[in-house]
Amino acid sequence: MMRIILKWGVLAALVGMALYLILALYAQQEFVFAMLFLVLTASAVFVFVNKKLYAHRYIFPAIAGMGLFVIFPLMYTVGIGFTNYSASNLLSFEQVQDNLMGRTYQSDSIRYDYGLYQTDAGYVVYLEGEHQDLVTPPLELDGSEASVPVLPASKRPTGESLAMRDIIQLRSNLGSLNLLTEDGRELSMASLRSFAAIHDQYTLHDNGSITNNQTDVTYFPDHDTGFYRSADGDSLSPGWTVNIGWDNYLKVVSDPTIRGPFFEIFVWTLSFAVATVVFTLALGLLLANLLQWDQIRGKGFYRTMLILPYAVPAFISILVFKGLFNQNFGEINLVLEGLFGMRPDWFSDPALARTMILIVNTWLGYPYMMLLCMGLLQAIPRDLYEASAMDGAGPVNNLFNVTLPLIIKPLMPLLIASFAFNFNNFVLIALLTGGAPDIIGASTPAGTTDLLVSYTYRIAFQDSGQNFGLAAAIATAIFLVVGALSLINLKLSKVKV
Amino acid sequence: MAMVQPRSTKYRVLASHLGMLGFIVIILFPLLMVISISFRSGNFASGSLLPENPSLEHWYLALGIPYTGEDGTVTQPPFPVLLWLWNSIKIAVVSAVLILALSTTSAYAFARMRFAGKGFVLKSMLIFQMFPPVLSLVALYALFDKIGNHVSWLGLNTHGAVIVASLGGMALHIWTIKGYFDSIDRSLEEAAIVDGATTWQAFRYILLPLSVPILVVVFILAFIMTIMEYPMASVLLVDTDKLTLAVGAQQYLYEQNYLWGDFAAAAVLSGLPITLIFLYCQKWIVGGLTAGGVKG
Numbered sequence: 001m002m003r004i005i006l007k008w009g010v011l012a013a014l015v016g017m018a019l020y021l022i023l024a025l026y027a028q029q030e031f032v033f034a035m036l037f038l039v040l041t042a043s044a045v046f047v048f049v050n051k052k053l054y055a056h057r058y059i060f061p062a063i064a065g066m067g068l069f070v071i072f073p074l075m076y077t078v079g080i081g082f083t084n085y086s087a088s089n090l091l092s093f094e095q096v097q098d099n100l101m102g103r104t105y106q107s108d109s110i111r112y113d114y115g116l117y118q119t120d121a122g123y124v125v126y127l128e129g130e131h132q133d134l135v136t137p138p139l140e141l142d143g144s145e146a147s148v149p150v151l152p153a154s155k156r157p158t159g160e161s162l163a164m165r166d167i168i169q170l171r172s173n174l175g176s177l178n179l180l181t182e183d184g185r186e187l188s189m190a191s192l193r194s195f196a197a198i199h200d201q202y203t204l205h206d207n208g209s210i211t212n213n214q215t216d217v218t219y220f221p222d223h224d225t226g227f228y229r230s231a232d233g234d235s236l237s238p239g240w241t242v243n244i245g246w247d248n249y250l251k252v253v254s255d256p257t258i259r260g261p262f263f264e265i266f267v268w269t270l271s272f273a274v275a276t277v278v279f280t281l282a283l284g285l286l287l288a289n290l291l292q293w294d295q296i297r298g299k300g301f302y303r304t305m306l307i308l309p310y311a312v313p314a315f316i317s318i319l320v321f322k323g324l325f326n327q328n329f330g331e332i333n334l335v336l337e338g339l340f341g342m343r344p345d346w347f348s349d350p351a352l353a354r355t356m357i358l359i360v361n362t363w364l365g366y367p368y369m370m371l372l373c374m375g376l377l378q379a380i381p382r383d384l385y386e387a388s389a390m391d392g393a394g395p396v397n398n399l400f401n402v403t404l405p406l407i408i409k410p411l412m413p414l415l416i417a418s419f420a421f422n423f424n425n426f427v428l429i430a431l432l433t434g435g436a437p438d439i440i441g442a443s444t445p446a447g448t449t450d451l452l453v454s455y456t457y458r459i460a461f462q463d464s465g466q467n468f469g470l471a472a473a474i475a476t477a478i479f480l481v482v483g484a485l486s487l488i489n490l491k492l493s494k495v496k497v
Numbered sequence: 498m499a500m501v502q503p504r505s506t507k508y509r510v511l512a513s514h515l516g517m518l519g520f521i522v523i524i525l526f527p528l529l530m531v532i533s534i535s536f537r538s539g540n541f542a543s544g545s546l547l548p549e550n551p552s553l554e555h556w557y558l559a560l561g562i563p564y565t566g567e568d569g570t571v572t573q574p575p576f577p578v579l580l581w582l583w584n585s586i587k588i589a590v591v592s593a594v595l596i597l598a599l600s601t602t603s604a605y606a607f608a609r610m611r612f613a614g615k616g617f618v619l620k621s622m623l624i625f626q627m628f629p630p631v632l633s634l635v636a637l638y639a640l641f642d643k644i645g646n647h648v649s650w651l652g653l654n655t656h657g658a659v660i661v662a663s664l665g666g667m668a669l670h671i672w673t674i675k676g677y678f679d680s681i682d683r684s685l686e687e688a689a690i691v692d693g694a695t696t697w698q699a700f701r702y703i704l705l706p707l708s709v710p711i712l713v714v715v716f717i718l719a720f721i722m723t724i725m726e727y728p729m730a731s732v733l734l735v736d737t738d739k740l741t742l743a744v745g746a747q748q749y750l751y752e753q754n755y756l757w758g759d760f761a762a763a764a765v766l767s768g769l770p771i772t773l774i775f776l777y778c779q780k781w782i783v784g785g786l787t788a789g790g791v792k793g
Contacts, residue, residue: 058605320531320764
């Protein structure tokens, strides 16, 4: 009985929390996210209440985790790829309108010179107008007062008139004052010597257009570009996020300042991934063969030494290489200068930077291949090598005619996984070169050593532009590549479930 | 032992030994270098590969102790390395516990129960696991931004967000554990169920105790993977005192503020425990990595 009460209590509490989150998100017009959590909560309740779905209770948390943090972000990203979501078009239309309508400017015509008086009850601001003087009630001026009514007055308050030096000290607290006159006007500090009336910058019309009250220019909302635009073509920032269809994809294909770098980076990404797989496999297979050879003693020692690069956390060893390859202080250039008298510029020459990346990645990746190959080599029957030795075959013959044909099939899915991993090897590039050296003539951040993933990351998160839409479009293209690879992989590895 | 041995075998064995030793020297050069640099005085001094006047200044700074030089100048530690290490360990332990608990129960259902859509779900998990989270960072960032407005401990710049986000990567572990469960005979559990045990009891008191080895492996794997996670933490965490080691360590090597010696000491200090854990567990880890997931 207790258990049942406990169970339902916990369930009710969780559902209550989820409902709170959903309603809060809905109230903030975050419909996509409200929907996401609604679906999640509903399916959770369904699975945990329905007796028939007992088995699904076990897998629900894992599936929900994947749905929330893998599948939903993936679909959301694909969706962003069709919008102009970026640093300049970050908000929704309503938020942009609120932002613009909240803007004000200070009038040139309605101005008051003022004096600040210290009376027994506090500070008093006395405004001298052309027709009518105004006075505030006594104030503390400690920054807590925002809106203060002012009343018509005819004589200056009694008390000490403060000098400019004291006014300067109280400047920020004076600046936060909003003085409300009896006829509904708002005044704020315009300079150290004057207060001026505040006007709304824009007036909203029924048809959605807005007029700038200062310049009398009218702006119309343009839902194709996500900006308020005037007849002259001027646009107001901020803009809002709109759907722009395939424009991001077209940009990648047609804009030469994006197409050029994109193509270069794509080719480099492919070559990097292929080269990494080939180098690590060649090295790993060679070492695995040596370690399998029964004539070699001290295998345990060799094995431990050889997998050390795999055991050190990658983010540390990549940074170690970054320091060692440093042009001026790096130990690698120190050694090279001592031996050959040269100081290669590893980080600013594109070819050298790419060479360095391949060296580092081979260092990082060969132990994995070696371990895989060792496992697979053990499965090859010894007598096959006996037979080939009888026929007079050497090691090279053995490798290509016995070993490779036997291990290539189980190895293939692992090689494809390794290819996919390196195709998206973000950490290596982000920590080692950050994409540098830059590609000249690119309109987005793009470097000669950037992989598609790091290129996408930089478009989305690096300094200028923050073009989330474009980044998402490129990410979608990469999703397709990865999806195709993993499907092939699934076929090849004949996964049984 | 092979019966047929060519005459040149002796030289080939010797050549293999020499070749491997030479290779190991090259491979270990970066690691040995870093240890040596961590004892070298100053951040810019280059000169010899072995430190000429060994100094512990970088080690003091890495351990968070201000270092007083010979001329009396006091250097403050540039970054809170130990705090970063602690953050990393905290996040990794909590993540690993959660991942282990959730993937074990899922793997149990996948291994022992029949239900609709089982094959489909298992296969889709394998496919989705290959999509790198770095590509959907914009969406993840937005997701945690929105959640954080209402649930503050899950928002941006919190460890809660990093921990929860790591739960997206459970498929690999589910496959590993399921592979192990599949290899355990199910007759014991069936006998228990015949005797009146519930499914949960059969799982909790019979299968789990038998699976301790694989659970240890998965825990360590999940722990190491979370410690090494970089892209997600780099976007979600902002404040210096919230960073994980993987995100913070790169700050030593900014071009404007290049602290090569300090980095070396911090790297050895924080990298060594993880390396040792990995080496100690490598047999099981490798088995889990290669055999557990994909059985060809």
